Amino acid sequence: MPAVHDRGGWPTDDSIDREEHEWADWERQTQSFRTVLDSKGFMNVDELRRGIESIDPAEYETSTYFERWSASIETMLVEKGVLTIKEIDDRAKALRDRWGYPS
Amino acid sequence: MSEDKDRGGFFDTGWRPSGDVHRDEDGRPHDHPGVREDVGLGVRASRALAMHELLVEKGVIGEGEVDEVIEAVSKRVPSNGATLVAKAWSDPEFRTKLLEHPKETVIESGFVPEHNADIIVLENTPEVQHMVVCTLCSCYPTQLLGPPPDWYKSFSYRSRAVTEPRAVMSEFGLELDEKTEVRVVDSNSELRFLVIPRRPDGTDGWSEEQLATLVNRNSMIGVSAATEPGTD
Structure with missing residues (x-):
């Protein structure tokens, strides 16, 4: 089997859903956050891809496009020592508490 | 938004x-x-x-x-690409330049690529239909077409564009003549593609601005034809 991201020619009968979802603000923000990180030398587009392609296959299959970007950005920032997983855990929990989402 | x-x-x-x-x-x-x-x-x-x-x-x-x-x-929107296509339809010199020196011509026209990626411009004709995919992810000429649509990033498009492009085009409403050769091109982070769709009949004498209204986004990906005059 090819790697999970290598979709060309995978057998599927699924029709192509042509409906566009309205982008959430966090998706726009994440897309542009990656560009800013690139401009400062923290992660280029190849690293974005490497991060996406190293996502656990089960998560890759079920996550949305910018969820995969989030996972990749995290991999790169942690790998480069810019942020720690604990910092991200703690702040994500604080944000969810602030907005009233279950952690 | x-x-x-x-x-x-x-x-x-x-x-x-x-x-x-x-x-x-x-x-x-x-x-x-x-x-x-x-x-x-x-x-x-x-x-x-x-x-x-x-x-x-x-x-x-x-x-x-x-x-x-x-x-x-x-500011990255499909009308950027549409202006280039309409100009290529109208101006043979520009068409040649766009096909032969695509990156320089796109930049000269004011559209700077992301990541300094290269770009190839492909022209659809009655003989050959080009269709663009990114099987690995979502690479796309965003400076000309805006962000890729959800379907372009979908697993089903990425899979099926390679194996059954005619069926995919048919889902998008394009029934190709069986004699037309189909070429599917796979984008990557260093190389993006823009398709010049066939100019619709009945548009002789149209201005570039008028022509640009017929150049829909999907036609520049190669999954659809340009919009026929009078059909919007």
């Missing part, structure tokens, strides 16, 4: 992690983060927001920097 157009930066209290605005029974927007009830704010979403907030606090990135990029990204 959300309806609260007067929202400021990420740190304003009015900022919402989702583009959807919640409304109370009287239709007024109310102020808890407007996340879709059926999705909520996902773990990966909150982690992305957390990373951004942390890096701003640490002074690694400026508070307004991401918003500035969002503004710049919003």
Whole structure:
């Protein structure tokens, strides 16, 4: 089997859903956050891809496009020592508490 | 995009992690983060927001920097590509230049590529139909077409574009003559593709501005034809 991201020619009968979802603000923000990180030398587009392609296959299959970007950005920032997983855990929990989402 | 157009930066209290605005029974927007009830704010979403907030606090990135990029990204729209196609239809010299020196010509026209990626321009004819995919992810000439549509990033398009491009085009409403050869091209981060669709009949004497209205986004990906005059 090819790697999970290598979709060309995978057998599927699924029709192509042509409906566009309205982008959430966090998706726009994440897309542009990656560009800013690139401009400062923290992660280029190849690293974005490497991060996406190293996502656990089960998560890759079920996550949305910018969820995969989030996972990749995290991999790169942690790998480069810019942020720690604990910092991200703690702040994500604080944000969810602030907005009233279950952690 | 959300309806609260007067929202400021990420740190304003009015900022919402989702583009959807919640409304109370009287239709007024109310102020808890407007996340879709059926999705909520996902773990990966909150982690992305957390990373951004942390890096701003640490002074690694400026508070307004991401918003500035969002503004710049919003200027990448399919009409950029449509102006080039309409000019190529109208001006044989420009057409040749666009096909032979695509990157230089695109930049000269004011559209700077992301990541300095190269670009190839392919012309559809009665003999050959080009169709663009990115099987690995979502590479796309965003400076000319805006962000790729959801279907372009979907697993089904990425899979099927390779094995059954005619069936895919048919789903998009394009029934190709069986004599037309189909060439599927696979994008990557260093190389993007723009398709010049066939110019519709009945457009002799049209101005570039008029022609550009016929150049729909999907025709520049090669899954559809240009819009026929009078059909919108």
